[in-house]
Amino acid sequence: MDxxxxxxxxxxxxxxxxxxxLSTEKGKEFKAKLTKAYQAYKxxxxxxxxxxxxxxxxxxQLAVDTFNDYKEKWQxxxxxxxxxxxxxxxKAGQAAQFANEKVNEVKKKYYADDPSDAAAEDVTAEVDDIIIDYPETDDEADFSDTEQNQSETEEKQ
Known part of the structure; x- marks a missing residue:
């Protein structure tokens, strides 16, 4: 139930x-574009x-090609x-920076009436630790499962 x-x-x-x-000006513009697109689709x-x-x-296909390229470079x-x-x-730093910018934009719009509000201060996300599990030795880095899955996918097509 919870x-x-x-x-x-x-x-x-x-x-x-x-x-x-949808009640804002940009929302109304978006709704009009969406309606036109739906009419064209119909x-x-x-x-x-x-x-x-x-x-x-x-x-x-782009994802498969990219994976194969990285796999080949790894091997x-x-x-x-x-x-x-x-x-x-x-990439994590770029994502954190983008998120920080968007959160701060929203906060500035929301708290524009009272800039002294403590919540209006800039928010900064930090990326300190990124944990990636990878094998200790190159011998353990086996792509055989991936190769098997790829060959099965190709057979189905």
Whole structure:
């Protein structure tokens, strides 16, 4: 019952947020664009469905190609554990910076009336520890499961 109540509260909060957004000027513009897009979809649904299928296949192939590229670099030694860790830290830092900027923008808009409010101060998320499980030795780094899954996927196609 507790889980159901939480679900209802989250749903109500989401609905209230959506209603508020749609009542703003940007929300009205978004709603108008969405209505136009829906009308266009109703006239040619097969075209939009085909386009969606093509995009999904395109992104799927891109993901497979990217994975194979990284796998090949890992096996040849071009890519090391340190490279992976530094790339992960860089991406995490970028994500934290983006999140900080968005949170601070919202806070500044929300607390614009009372800048002395303590909650209006800038929020800064810090990325200190990134934990990545990787094998201790290169011998343990076995991609055989991945290769097997990929070959099964190719057979199904």
């Amino acid at each position: 889980k159901f109540l939480k679900t209802v509260i989250i749903g109500a909060a989401s609905g209230a947020a959506a209603a508020y957004f 006239q040619e649904p097969e075209h939009y469905q085909q386009t969606a299928k093509e995009k999904a296949a395109e992104y799927s 040849t030694g071009e890519l090391t554990k340190d490279d992976l860790l530094s790339a992960a830290k860089e």
